[in-house]
Amino acid sequence: MIKQVNIKTGAIVAGFLLMVSTLVGASAETPEEKGLAIALEAERRDQGFSDSRADLKMVLRNKRGEAAIRTMRSKVLEVSEDGDKSIFVFDDPRDVKGTALLTFAHKSGEDDQWLYLPALKRVKRIASKNKSGPFMGSEFAYEDMSSQEVDKYEYRYLREEVVDGRAMFVIEQFPVDKKSGYTRQIIWIGKEHYRPFRVDYYDRKHTHLKTLTFLDYKRYLDKYWRAQKMDMENHQTGKSTTLEWGEFIFRNGYTDRDFNRNSLAKTR
Amino acid sequence: MISDKHLKIKLLLLPLASLLSCFAIAQGEWSGSVSFDTRVFSSDALYENQDDQNFSVAIEPEFYVDLKEGDQRVVFSPFFRYEVNDDERTHADLRELYWRGTFGDLEIKAGAVKVFWGVTESQHLVDVINQTDLVENIDAEDKLGQPMINLSWVKNWGTVELFVLPYFRERTFAGEDGRLRSRFVVDTDHPLYESGAEENHTDFAVRWSHWIGDWDIGIAHFTGTSREPLLIPALDNGGVVLLPYYQQIDQTSLDLQATKGDWLWKLEAIYNQNDREDYIAFVGGFEYTIVGVNDSTSDLGFLVEYHYDDRDENATTAFENDIFIGARWVLNDVQSTELLAGAIVDADSQASFASIEANRRLGQSWKVSLEARVLSSMDKQELLYDLRGDDYIELQIARYF
DSSP states (O other): OHHHHHHHHHHHHHHHHHHHHHHHHHHHOOHHHHHHHHHHHHHHHTTTOOEEEEEEEEEEEOTTOOEEEEEEEEEEEOOSSSOOEEEEEEEESGGGTTOEEEEEOOSSSOOEEEEEETTTTEEEEEOGGGGGSBSTTSSSBHHHHSOOOGGGEEEEEEEEEEETTEEEEEEEEEESSTTSSEEEEEEEEETTTOOEEEEEEEETTSOEEEEEEEEEEEEETTTEEEEEEEEEEETTTOOEEEEEEOOOEEOOOOOGGGSSHHHHHHHO | OOOHHHHHHHHHHHHHHHHHHHHHHOOOEEEEEEEEEEEEESSOOSSTTOOSEEEEEEEEEEEEEEEGGGTEEEEEEEEEEEESSOTTTSEEEEEEEEEEEEETTEEEEEEEEOOOOOOOSSOOSSOOSSOBOTTTOTTOOOBOOEEEEEEEEEETTEEEEEEEEOSOOOOOOOOTTOSSOOSSOBOTTSOEESSTTGGGOOEEEEEEEEEETTEEEEEEEEEEEOSSOEEEEEEETTEEEEEEEEOEEEEEEEEEEEEETTEEEEEEEEEEEOSSOOEEEEEEEEEEEESSGGGSSOEEEEEEEEEEETTGGGOSSSOSEEEEEEEEEEOOSTTOOEEEEEEEEETTTOOEEEEEEEEEEETTTEEEEEEEEEEESOOTTSTTGGGTTOOEEEEEEEEEO
């Protein structure tokens, strides 16, 4: 009896405190809190997709405009309490065909990564600290390709802006991991659906290194927005990489079994 | 009421029918490579009939097809190399031809399969399922397809695999005209076996592997015909030849890797029981990688591995008390340029085996590779003494499709 009463009282008190804090928060939210709130809302809106797969084409261009093509397939499994699990399998260039990368992203700490080398049939655990390194020789770093978890950054709200007639939040995010290749990123997030439209990356010397632009957004399952095209431009080298995603297919019924060391060799 | 006979016929027809149907539907996919290479030896040949330059061409296509929405797969991967000088190096192999079925947690493979176990770079001690195709390359990285039935259970406490290996593949060796051979030619036409069943002895293996946090672990046991032969001198038409002798062994192994930031710590260890001399051997060390050297996008890795074999001078490998030191330079460029240089040094005799491997993609589907191997300070007692005149540089151009 006493316990029950206590719980009830507790709930009422908590509810009251929440109300007060919301009222106070609305007026005195710091830029850090506001930035975090936007990141959390963006994450919340993408929750519940369960899993997805998509084909992916990467076009790498050098300063002279010469192009090299990579094609691969990707699978993602949503993990509610931690970062997502993903697999990339390469089809082109042909000498790396069948090479597969498995990543267990974590909200905090290093991601776990395994690489499958088809010529030797070997699965290798690799140092995920290589996150700042280029993904397949492209302008995307491993950390740009991995699951973007809220806890991996600290945030600061900067301003609102209207870009191409679209109202945007502009926030700054700072990688928590000191091994990141970036000191900060500035992100433009659409106010309507909390979708990212642009990211400016600043390197360890605090100079503007790259700009990522999200294009051709498409809505899946009436809820989940995916940019079908992502364009990464490196301002220091003049190189660029475009990711062209194929149709995303959601809710394939994937389980942990599709995302372990053994499944790497079979995915293709 | 299905009779036993009916069932048997059905069981026999099932894989055959699925194999035929998959080729008929032909929704599968071909890929593979054709490569041309030449090896130039720095010294004159030590033995008669050998040449100072090799030329060869190799083809390795691969076909696979998925059935039942990927729950079943058939893989077919033959291999053929033509070598101008050495008849033994001209050889064909079925690298893989198997059917794989997935039934929940259980996976079954039947056919010729390639399997890799282990974590270290300079020696693969625990990797015992497939025979080494030594005539391909003395680094022993090339393997022959192994006939097997393989069952795997994937559980959240790890993966358990059972292997039934009904047929034994002999190791390949350079022939009389080939370089990179011992003074006496290995007579691969007259192998000796401890088992009366010879190559038809059925071998078994079991392995548990898992990962826990930063650690990847594998424990395995193999019972059957040793993949590594002893070489027994014998007389043949008045000349001396070496006959490969394949013992029966029981080998328990451990492989372990700890992934700690930029450091990978690795260990492989075996305990081998046989009729002549039981022994333990291990290889252990680390790989440390500097990411983005000098603010570039390239990575530089340093590798150190120590090799130990308690048979000491009687060891059938050259790695009884040796240190491997190497460096790996990965440019992370569009052409995937990589360079690996290293040397294995005998801690007792200072004899060493150095090698450089470099490769780079050309355009979208070509790849050029360079390989150099140099032996130095080889005393007469060294196992590799007979190869002292076989330092070489190999240039390979491969086309992938």
